[in-house]
Every structure is written in C-alpha cells, then in structure tokens.
Amino acid sequence: MNENLFTSFITPVILGLPLVTLIVLFPSLLFPTSNRLVSNRFVTLQQWMLQLVSKQMMSIHNSKGQTWALMLMSLILFIGSTNLLGLLPHSFTPTTQLSMNLGMAIPLWAGAVITGFRNKTKASLAHFLPQGTPTPLIPMLVIIETISLFIQPMALAVRLTANITAGHLLIHLIGGATLALMSISTTTALITFTILILLTILEFAVAMIQAYVFTLLVSLYLHDNT
C-alpha cells in the first residue's frame, strides 16, 4: 500500500524517454486559437473567460505592470488547466512536482523584484522597513523583512505543490478506504463515498483557486515593484 500511494507521483518515463514533456504540453492542445471575429463555441467560451479574468486581474496595475498581462494570463491558464487535468483518473499532474513549481515561481518573482530594484531603487529598498517602526527595532525588522522577501518564491512553489499533492493523496486514500470497507460494512462505505464526492468537489475548486492565488501573488509582487 505504501508503494502504491506514491507511484502516481513518479515522473512518467517510457523506454527511457521523458513522457512528461508530452504531458506538460498537452493542455496547449485544449486552447485552440482563432483569427475570426465570431468563432466556434469552444473558442468563444475560452475568449470570454480569458477576458473576464484578465480584466479582473490586470485592472490594478499601471501601464508598466500591464505589459505582464500575457505572462500572467498564460500562467493562470496553464496552472488551472494542468490542475484540472490532474483530477482525471490515472493522469499525472506536473504541478505536484516541486521542481516545476520552483521553476515557475523563482523566475517570475525574481523578474518582479529586479524590475523594482532597477526602476524604483529607493522605493524598493524602502519596502524593507515598514513605516512607523520604533528606532531600536530597526535592525531586527530589516532582517525579518529580508527573510520574508526571500521566502516569497519558496512559499509560492511549496503552496502549490503541497495543496495539489495533498488533495491527490487524500483522494487516493479515501478511495482506497471506500473499496476496502465495501466488503466489511456497506453503510460506512457509503459514508466514506459521500466524503469522497465532497472531496472531489473541493479538489475541483482547489485546482482553480490555486492557479488564481499563484497568479494573484505574482501580480501583487509586480504591483509593488512597478
């Protein structure tokens, strides 16, 4: 049982070739482009959703921050679609791998912070000391603020990994428990099955929320720095 639980998180490799590349590229197939004014229902739906999300997310930025619109929108689409595809049976979710999430979080955070340091150096450095701190506390507070700055990319990556991995693990465990309880006591199995249904609904929500949170935080870091 112990080995079975974590086999779904192993990076898929077929005959030594990385199958994971194909799995990471698969969500791009589900977002077709169209040059027409009135396209088919699928593309229209996606365009409507994208417009809704981009308006909501990019409205707080100034013109410099809005140059990041493409990046942030592709980010939320990618993480959202990858998380949702991972809820299909037997599928592999790339966002459960910490390596991938670090690869997304660190460059984006670093880009935002370095933009801030290059363009608004004084204001970026001023972030290290909140307003109105008593003088004796200043050295300690600068250290704490520095640590809190450097923890941001780690927190971004680990938050996404932990949420998705924990959700998948819970589904595996409770599903296995339901199956095992079926022969022992049907009532308990039914209760466990109800819990499984509720958990699956939660996982759908978590998949989308985590994508939103990731992108929102990156956009917040950007807002601070532009």
Place this chain on the structure above:
Amino acid sequence: MNQPLQRSVGGEPVCSQGLRPLCSAERETLGVRECTCISDESDGLLEFCDVPLKEKKLLEVKLGELPSWILMRDFTPSGIAGAFQRGYYRYYNKYVNVKKGSIAGLSMVLAAYVFLNYCRSYKELKHERLRKYH
C-alpha cells in the same frame, strides 16, 4: 466554368443539370473539403484509370499492397509533423470548429487522454486487481 454549389440536406454537394461536383482531397486542405461544379463532359480528362499507389488512401489499398504502401509513406520529421497536423485539423474541423459544437468534442479528447494514461501506468495498476495470487 464554375457554377455555385448547392448542398443537399445530407451535406453532400449537388450541382445543377449537366454538371458534377469535384471535391478536393480532405487531407490536402486540412480537413475541409472544397468543392466546385464542373462540366460533365470533362469526365475522361480528369479521372485517372490507375491512381498511383502513393496517393491512395488507406482504405483503398489492397491487402497485398499494404507493406509497400507503408514503406512509401513519408517518415521524415516534417512528414510526421505534417501527419500530426493533418490529424489534428481533421478532428478539430469535424468536432470543434462547427456551428453548434457540443461537449462531445472535448470529452472524446479527455477520454483518450485517460485511456493513454491508463495504458502507461498499467504495469503498476495490475498489482491492484482483486486476485488471490498476483
């Protein structure tokens, strides 16, 4: 002498008296068949008696010719990429890029994805069967 084309109820192209429809091969125009009406008299000039093996579709190839047909296919990287592109557009134009697309277009893709992942992880999954001896 191209006349405007009418489509019958079943979607098949029909032409007026004395004309017949001529459609492009689906594979070359990426899944969309383009048809025009041409004059009936040019029958003999346009039909080949013998279509060369290379251009035959799979269902028209006789069983004895199958190995040579497979070997004649274009296996270069650009050929394979072209095959994937044609296949993608064939599916897209048939099920998604239509006036009233339904959920079936997306569901079939997701079902195929689930099936492929099942095949990939069969080796680990076969230990979870309800058997006395694994």
